[in-house]
Every structure is written in structure tokens, then in C-alpha cells.
Amino acid sequence: MTSEPSWDFYRTLLAVLEHGSLSAAARDLGLTQPTVGRHIDALEQSVGAELFTRSQQGLLPTDAALVLKPYAETLASTAAALLRAATGSREKVSGTVRISASEVIGTEVLPPILAGLQAQYPELIVELSASDIVEDLLQREADIAVRMVAPAQEALLARHVGVISLGLFAHESYIERHGKPETIADLRRHKLIGFDRQTAYIRSMVKRYPMLDGISFSFRSDHSIVLHNALRSGIGISFYQIPLAKRDANLQRLLPEVEVTIDTWIVMHENLKTSPRCRVTFDALVTGLLDYAKGNDTPEGQ
Template sequence: MNKPDWTHIRAFLATADAGTLSAAARQLNLTQPTLSRQVSALEESLGVMLFERLGRRLALTDAGRELLPHGRKMLEGADGLCLAASAQAQSIEGTIRITASDMMSAFVLPPVLQILRQQAPRLSIDIVAANDIRDLMRREADIAIRHVRPDQPELITRLVQEATAHFYAAPSYLARRGQPGSLAALSSHEFVNFGDIQRSIEFLAPLGVHLTPDNFRIGSNSGLAAWELVRQGFGIGAMADDVVEHSSGVERLLTDQPPIRFPVWLTTHRELHSSRRIRLVYDLLAEFFAAK
């Protein structure tokens, strides 16, 4: 039996209390599919079924009822730990600089930044919306969130999420060019360039999407500007699903295709071991992405 993840135990407790996945997901500020995966992961690690479906509600199995009080004791202990840590966090002050892409900065980070403000109200937060890891190397940021793992030995790096993406387009574009019926059919469509055409071509080729620079007639090195071009019907864009959850005006293409998967790396300096300020934010970001 694998050691259970606390995030999965918390999902189990919330689902047991709420009686439905949708209500528990709202309570934990998660999407329903994410919560369902966490509960399933706990069942797999424990080797038991925790719930059975009764109509629209979920009922605890015998195993679930037996494990519930143990889970509640863990929750009480965690609450006590958080209260003690909260007292420590309240005294943390100074400035923390987090660098992430402009898309992640605008669409993904705000919820965790709200939590950070509550836990450390005396801490100032500066978001460096950029795509260059050298921001971290030049000490222009304390923590970097990137999709490519840096290889500098003086940095501490942790894989915190395997994110997913799909192809999206605006209804106006689809009305003009039609729905692509397959990955191969995408080669005849227009794409919006997000700053590096050759890198996009090389990334999509193994997926069976064979593009040339002629597919990219418009774009921007600003992710926000490029995404707006997609929303305005200029072409197709591959975008992270957690970004689209907070956006609008686009449709997912090729819904029967598996998602594009890519890593999310959390990186900081070795100062992590000696700075309470960096440790607090680093751990909070790691928990946030692991729960998604």
C-alpha cells in the first residue's frame, strides 16, 4: 500500500461531509474532475472503495465509514499545525518576487495569491510576468514557475504538476474555416503565434500536427495579446486548460483527442533552506499546483 497523500485525504473528508462531488469541489475551490481524481487516487493507494453512488449522492462504504474518524483526527492535527504555522506566517514581512508567464500570472495565480495574502498579510508580493528563466538567475525574482526545467545546479527545482492543454478557437474562426476533423487536418488551418514559431512547430510535430511558418500569419510574444487574437478569431491556439477555465469566447477542438500534457516546474535559489519568507511561498505554491 502506498503512503496516502494528505491532499487526497482532505478530498475524502470533504466528499464525505458534502455527500456529492460537486458540493465538495466548491467547498475546496477545486474543479469536480480534480476532486474526483483525488478521491480515486486515495482509494487506489489504500486498496479499498470509499464511496458508492446512491442516485445523485455518494454514500460511504463500510471501509469509508471505518476510515472516516481516522481522517478527522488527521484533519484536527493539521488544523493545529496550520494555526501554529499561521502565527509564524503573520510575522513574515518583506517582498517576494514570483516570475511566471503572463498567461499564468493573469489567469492561474490569483487564487493562490489570495491565500498567501491571508496567511502572510505583512508580505509584499511582486509578480514578474515574463518567460525568461534568467530573471531568476539575475536575482530579479525569488521563485520561478516554468514549463521547462532549468539545469543550473545552484537552483532548487521541483515538478509540481503535469498540466493539460487542448486546441481552441473562436466561434467566428470556426464559422469561417470550419471544424478540423483530425489532428492531421490542423495542418491546413491558421494558427496564432505565441512568440516562437519554430518551437511550436517542433512541439506539435510528434503529436501528428505538421505545421510550417505559413500556418502562423499573426501572433505576439505577449501571451495575453496572442490569446486575445485567438479569442477574436484570427486562428487556432493551443492553451492550458486551467487558463481557459477563467477565459471565455473559445471552443475546444477535437474533443475526442487526449490532452496535450506538459510539466510545471517550481524553481528557487538555495536560499530556500534559510529564508522563512521563500519557504512559506514555495510550499504554498507547491501545494496549490499539486491539488489542481
Template structure:
């Protein structure tokens, strides 16, 4: 095996993180041909294929996954060396991909996008607000907000915030059909809920705590769609307090009887935690939570 070139490793990391050559080219502000050439040179130096290509993008081979860990350690040491030699004051630049649950991303991160850009104009934040779990070890994201503490992988995790889920209905629905006296009456009312078989996060399975057997009139794994359906007057739904309280069409119902508490965990791969642009996003998330703490 030939001596590895750090520049080639840098291009390989961009491909691994972006999921394709085109995404890597955008991150590095070069053309796709340059990325392909650098990757080919690295594979030739190692003597092994690092990625498998398909119409859906690229996936890392076993050798590629092993190389990512070493390349990220080299990247972290390079950044640490630059900081020690006085280069730390340079403006942050690059791309950070943040994966979050939908409500967290749309309700907390997106409204702070301008503030983030004003503070870090050289950083591009990629927000992936989905219900499914992401694999940080496979570099599906740089940072993830999870509903539980991860138990596998070389991950650094800390509890970011607790939040409240409550039962809501629209003012129009309550005026037309009357108030709900107790949770025992909920099975006789229409309920908006998740598509059970498509939930892969255990913390979202709490129907039995609300009204087991209640008729569901509308199902969606998008919490934003659920909130919109409840606000339209369809029936009741369990929504995030920090999002639903900002919608004047919605009223919280039986807050003393139903007050679900869940937690957001901030997770990052151990090799990523020292990278300044990643740390900047982590710190900014903490600032968002501090500013919105009373709403959660």
C-alpha cells in the same frame, strides 16, 4: 579589509535583489540616500566595487556576485538563529519576487492574490509573468516557475504540476467555417502562434507536433494575446486548458488527437530556500496547485 557590518550586507542584498537603489529603498522602507550610504560603507570595508550603475539600474560586479552568496548564507543563518531562540512566531514581512510563465502567473497566481494577502498581510508578492528564463543565481527573482528542471547552479527544484495544452477555436469561428475533421486539415485553416525567433524556451517549440506548415494569421509571444485572438474568431490556437476552459467563447477541438502535456517546475536558489518568506510563497504555490489540480 575591515570587519563587515551585517546591516550593510542587508542593504547590499536588497540592492542585488531589487536591481537598483530605489527598489532597495522601497523594500527596506528607507530613502535612497540611506541605501547609497550603506552600500558605499560596505564597498569601503571590502575595498572593492560591488555594483556597476547605469541608466537601466545596477549590475553586480564579479566581487558583488561572490558576496551575494556569502551574504545570503549569513541571512539564512540569522533567520534560523532567530527561529531557534523563539522569534519564529513573528509575522512574516518583506518582498518576494516570483517569476513565472505568463499563463501560470496570470491564470493561477494573480487570481489567488487576495487569498495570499489575507494569509500573509506583511508580505508583498512581486509577480513577473514572462516567457523568458530568469537567472536565480543573479537574483533576478527569489522563486521561478520553469518549464524544465534546471541543470546548472546551486538550485533546489521540484516538479510542481503537469498541465495540458489543447487546440481551441471560438464558437463563432466554428459556426462560420465548420468543424475541423482532423489535424491533417489544420494546414488549410488560420493559426495563431508564437514568434518563433523570439522563443527562448525549448518547451514552447511544438508547432511541428500540431500542424507544420499551417498558415499563421497572428503571432505573439504573449499567450494571453494568443487566447484573445483565438476568442475573437481569427482561427485556431494551442492554449492552456486551465485558462481556455474558463472562456465561454472557446471550444476545445479534437481533444483526442492533440493533448500536449508539459510540466511546471518550482525553482529556488539553495541559499534562499530556508528563508521563511520565500518558503511561505513556495507553500502557497503548492496550495494553489492542489486547489486547481482538476483544471490543469
């Protein structure tokens, strides 16, 4: 490397990697296409390697670009964390806090909790990443995370808020058409909804209930929300969080002896424990998810 590249060049690199063209990256960044091109040219000169090759499909990244990608992503995460820290004040609860949670928890459970939090602290800005991809708190990709596994890193503060129970459910329209299974073995003649790949949950269920091994799914997806909407549409039988099922009178519990539990943790980097915005958010998540895990969740619309 002949010189120190500007941090803006790495941001531009990520945009071109994502969009595959200079014009699309320029629109995303709010820059002109020639400016994006100059950024890439300058970065190539700094690292001494070509970063993209042209093809009919657009700009294809070279090995050098792929090597730089994770470092550029780390810079982007750090810059975002720096901005969140700069927006906060030590005297009051204000500024931005970024929360990471699974699709289901992020879309179904957290919004009412966060609504109450922001009503109490109107200057608090919340960024919620609802994804089953675990974001790295040590790299400051998020400030606080709701996780279903115990954290292993020592630099993280963690609070175990209990377990969330899942049971088998079906919409009443499905039961009207196909009836109820009376035993686990009966599930083989029913339409089941599930993930299109092996997950820790599936392996846990098969280990606990060996009869489930080999049962095929008639509807599969790799998105939790898609699976939940399939259940609500009457497509078939699926595992569903019991506290969530209480919100929908059309869902009926099946085979109550079959139950799976998942641990739930609230996790935060220890360096943020003195941050007012992170501390109140952490406490609100703990309180809200404790109630949810105990079945005291507030139904939607109330």
C-alpha cells in the same frame, strides 16, 4: 581603473543606457540632470574611458559602456535582493518576495493563488515578474520562479508540480463562421494563431504531429497574452492551456486527440529555505499549481 566608483554611479549608468538621455534618466531616478551628469563623468574618470557619445538620437553607449552593462545589472539585482532580505524577519512572515513566471502563468494563474497567500499573511509583499524571459535565481534576480523546464543548477531547490496540458481551441464565433476541423489535415484551410518565431513548444508539436509542419499562421505575435486575446476574440484556432479554457464557456475544444504537455517546476535558491516569507510562498505556489495542473483551478470571479 583609478578608484572605486560609487554603486550609485552604476545605477545611473543603467538609467542612461535605458533612456538614452541625462534628463530622462534624472526623472527616472528622482535626481537632477546635473547630478546624473556628474555621476557619468565620475564613472568615466574611474574606468578611464568615455561611456557615451552624443548624437541626434541622444546619448549612444560606447563599447566601454556596453562592457559595464551586465556588471551594473548584476549590482542592481543584488541590491534589490539585499533590500528584500532586509525587509524580512525570521520571526514572522513579512517583507518582500519576488516571483518570476511566464506571461501566461503570471497573468492568468498566479494572481488568485497570491491573493489567498496575502490574505493569510497581510505583511507579505509580492513582486511578480510576468515574462517569458528566464530570470537568474543564482544572481538573485528573483527569489522564486515558476519554470517550464527542469532547473540545471545544483544550488536550487526544485519541486515538480506535474504537467500542464494544452489543446486546440477556438471561440464559438470563429466556429460559427468557419466550422470545425475534423482532422489535423483540415487545419490547413483554417486560420491559425501562433508565435512569430520557432519555440520549444512549436518544435515539440511538430515532432509529435508531423502534419503540423509547414502549416502557416494567419495571426502571429511574440507575446503569449496577445495570442490568447486573439483566440478569445475569434480570430482563429490556437493551442491553449486546458485548465484555462475551462474558465471560458465560449471556447470549444477541437481535435481532442491533439494534446501537448509542458512540465512545471517551482524553483528557489537553497539559501532562502529558512526564510519564512519565501518558504510559505514556495509552498503556496506548489499547492496552487498542483491543483491547477490537475484541472482543479478555481474559475475567475469565484
